[in-house]
Amino acid sequence: MSSYTVGEVLRREQNVINEIKLSLPSLSINEGIARAAVAVFCSQADPSTTELADIKCAVSEAVTNCIVHAYRDTIGLIYIKVQLLPGRWLRIEVKDRGCGIDDVKKAREPLFTTAGADGERSGMGFTVMESFCDGVSVRAGVGKGCTVTLCKKLRERSLYT
Numbered sequence: 001m002s003s004y005t006v007g008e009v010l011r012r013e014q015n016v017i018n019e020i021k022l023s024l025p026s027l028s029i030n031e032g033i034a035r036a037a038v039a040v041f042c043s044q045a046d047p048s049t050t051e052l053a054d055i056k057c058a059v060s061e062a063v064t065n066c067i068v069h070a071y072r073d074t075i076g077l078i079y080i081k082v083q084l085l086p087g088r089w090l091r092i093e094v095k096d097r098g099c100g101i102d103d104v105k106k107a108r109e110p111l112f113t114t115a116g117a118d119g120e121r122s123g124m125g126f127t128v129m130e131s132f133c134d135g136v137s138v139r140a141g142v143g144k145g146c147t148v149t150l151c152k153k154l155r156e157r158s159l160y161t
Contacts, residue, residue, distance in 0.1 A: 006135035009089050009151040017084045018044065024063075024078050026071040026096070034063045034080055034094075041082050042090055047154050054132035055090065055152055061128045062094035062148045070098025070146060088154040095147040101140035 020041045024030040035056045042055055059080075066078045079095040130136050133150045140146035 006151055006153075009085060009091050009135065009153075011137075015086050017086060019081065019083045021079070021081045023080070026067045026076050026078050026098075028067055030078070031060055031063045031067060034078070035060050038080065038082050038092060042084075045084055045088060045090065045154055046157055048157070051152070051154055055092070058129045058132040058150050058152075059092060059094065061126075062092075062150065065126075065148070066094065066096040066098065066146075070096040070100075072099065088156065090150075090152045090154065092150040092152070093147060094150070095145065097145040100142040100144045101138070101146055102142045 018041075020037070022034075022037060024034060038059045039052055039056050042052060047055070063078055063080075066076075070076065076096060076098055079093075081093040081095075083091040085091060126136065126138070129148070129150060132152075134153050135149075135151040137149040138146065139149075
């Protein structure tokens, strides 16, 4: 079976073709490393340059959320798992063991941020992830960390594109 729904891709791992797992300290410099590592792994599926840019942007937002919100005044680990599934699906999981989110629904609202009123954070992280992916799932609990799962269906590529 290779034609999954977005929900199936978000909920569980199925017939994984290839997978990579990495963990990085929640240092801001590692956001770029995470973007690059995920992009290199995803390149095996021959995504378009637009699709690759979308993936990198969504991963950047998820990792930045871990750095800025999950581990506010401390350094913790960010766990990333990327899976290539049949039917040209990508499943990307970004997980932390930080402070968690007490109200996921509120956190997903555009312009909502817990990073303070200094104007440095736009509160658009989840909105950006949703705009570049086919599905976004967020599981979190206060003191239990957060797991963001992104799924992206890559378009079929012609030999001439």
